[in-house]
Amino acid sequence: MMPSRRAGSRNASPALKAGLKTALVVLSGAFAVVMGALGVVSAHVARLVVTPAARRADLKVLTLDTSAQTITLSRTLDTSLPGRYGLFTVGTEQYVKIGTVLAEDEKTVTRKLLTHIGPHSRLAPDAAFSGWYFDRPEQLHLPYVSELIGSAVGPCPAWLFPAQEPSDTWCIQVHGRGTTRAECLRAVPLFHSLGINTLVVSYRNDGEAPRSRTGTYALGATEWRDVDAAVGFARRRGAQRIILMGWSMGGAIALQLALSSAHRDRIAGIILDSPVIDWRVVLDYQAAQLGLPRVVRDLAIQTLSSEWGTMITRTGAPIPFDRLDVVSRADHLQHPILILHSDDDGFVPSDASHDLATARPDLVEMNVFDTARHTKLWNYDSQRWERTIRAWIQERDVIQPRADEGN
Known part of the structure; x- marks a missing residue:
């Protein structure tokens, strides 16, 4: 005698329930992992907002021409701006003023130096762009x-x-x-x-x-x-x-x-x-x-x-x-x-x-x-x-x- 479809449904029910339970556990675990990760990122962001920030290098000094008194920088949204600005630098100069954009391409910007740099001066590659202009x-x-x-x-x-x-x-x-x-x-x-x-x-x-x-x-x-x-x-x-x-x-x-x-x-x-x-x-x-x-x-x-x-x-x-x-x-x-x-x-x-x-x-x-x-x-x-x-x-x-x- 063939078992009824209804009886078969009852017999399959525990396996189905077990599968669903396993899937829910996996999904819950994945959700917890995702929420935990989001919580960690959010906590980090919140902490950054209220932590006094240190100045960080945001560009590269590529070349320094002391005879022409020009400096070539990596191109950023800031370094290509018209006007007068400053650079926090490392080396024989701690801060230099820069002026007019003289030349630029997709990757570099050459600007006029407004702070005189001597022939024996050396600047490290890392620098930070500044709108201060005057620093003292x-x-x-x-x-x-x-x-x-x-x-x-x-x-x-x-x-x-x-x-x-x-x-x-x-x-x-x-x-x-x-x-x-x-x-x-x-x-x-x-x-x-x-x-x-x-x-x-x-x-x-x-x-x-x-x-x-x-x-x-x-x-x-x-x-x-x-x-x-x-x-x-x-x-x-x-x-x-x-x-x-x-x-x-x-x-x-x-x-x-x-x-x-x-x-x-x-x-x-x-x-x-x-x-x-x-x-x-x-x-x-x-x-x-x-x-x-x-x-x-x-x-x-x-x-x-x-x-x-x-x-x-x-x-x-x-x-x-x-x-x-x-x-x-x-x-x-x-x-x-x-x-x-x-x-x-x-x-x-x-x-x-x-x-x-x-x-x-x-x-x-x-x-x-x-x-x-x-x-x-x-x-x-x-x-x-x-x-x-x-x-x-x-x-x-x-x-x-x-x-x-x-x-």
Whole structure:
């Protein structure tokens, strides 16, 4: 007698179940491995975001012609830019200035040396491109004094460039992530020509100011307090009107100060070069540039912004991304803002800058560059850069006494 199809189904059922169970175990294991790998990558990304970055070589010095005073570099998006720049080098010179592109092909770029290199000088192949141009304050040939600004983490070094004539208008400049205050030197001659004192400051964990307990960045959420101490310093020296100028992450710091400082009534305006307006936009962009899955970006943000994530990032406290998102807080802004940003920034996308200008057209003026890339707008077209800032300052009369002064 042949067994029924129904009975056969019952007999096959245990084998089928066992097979399905095995498949689920394998799939679960594979899923766990994938999620574990994504978790490791996300944790690494989160840690990198808040760890002060060391300068790294990003190009090669191919040839150095000391008779013609030219240098040939490997071609990158930066080395082919028009304008004036610098190179961090290793050898008989630690930093050299470079100028006009003289020749280029698919792999190399030859530029004019603006720092004289002697015939016996030698440079190692590895170098790092710089938009600083000036790397020491004495290169400006302007009087300056070194100061120490007392802050919660200790004395923060600063350079004070006094105006030629006594002035109660000050500009406080804030450098970006992974750089030092030398980044700001490019702007000092402009403010000096306008009769404005310039204070170029440092802040916790930047390699010059004291280290905080954690030694990590808070992406502006705590660093603004060190700059606020500099505002207090300026006020004690007679400052009545203060212009804040922030470069890259320095822009995020300046905006947090403007939103939170007890001195904000003395802020006359804010100038931002390639600023971070919303860190989530920046991290999303950089993750995409690295080809990382969106889940990695989301996990990294979650790690940075959660209490449990502080065990991984060692920041001591979650990163308050909502508070650092100035577009969402645009209604709280009260100072005129000038943003200079290149739409091909390559590091901090200009999207959030455009969004802030759209959200507060009454306060925010945006001057859009292209080709200039990140914090290299002055280098690319210094005349346009200076002309824009000069006109913005003069149109707002921020260097003139306020109507309520002297009462």
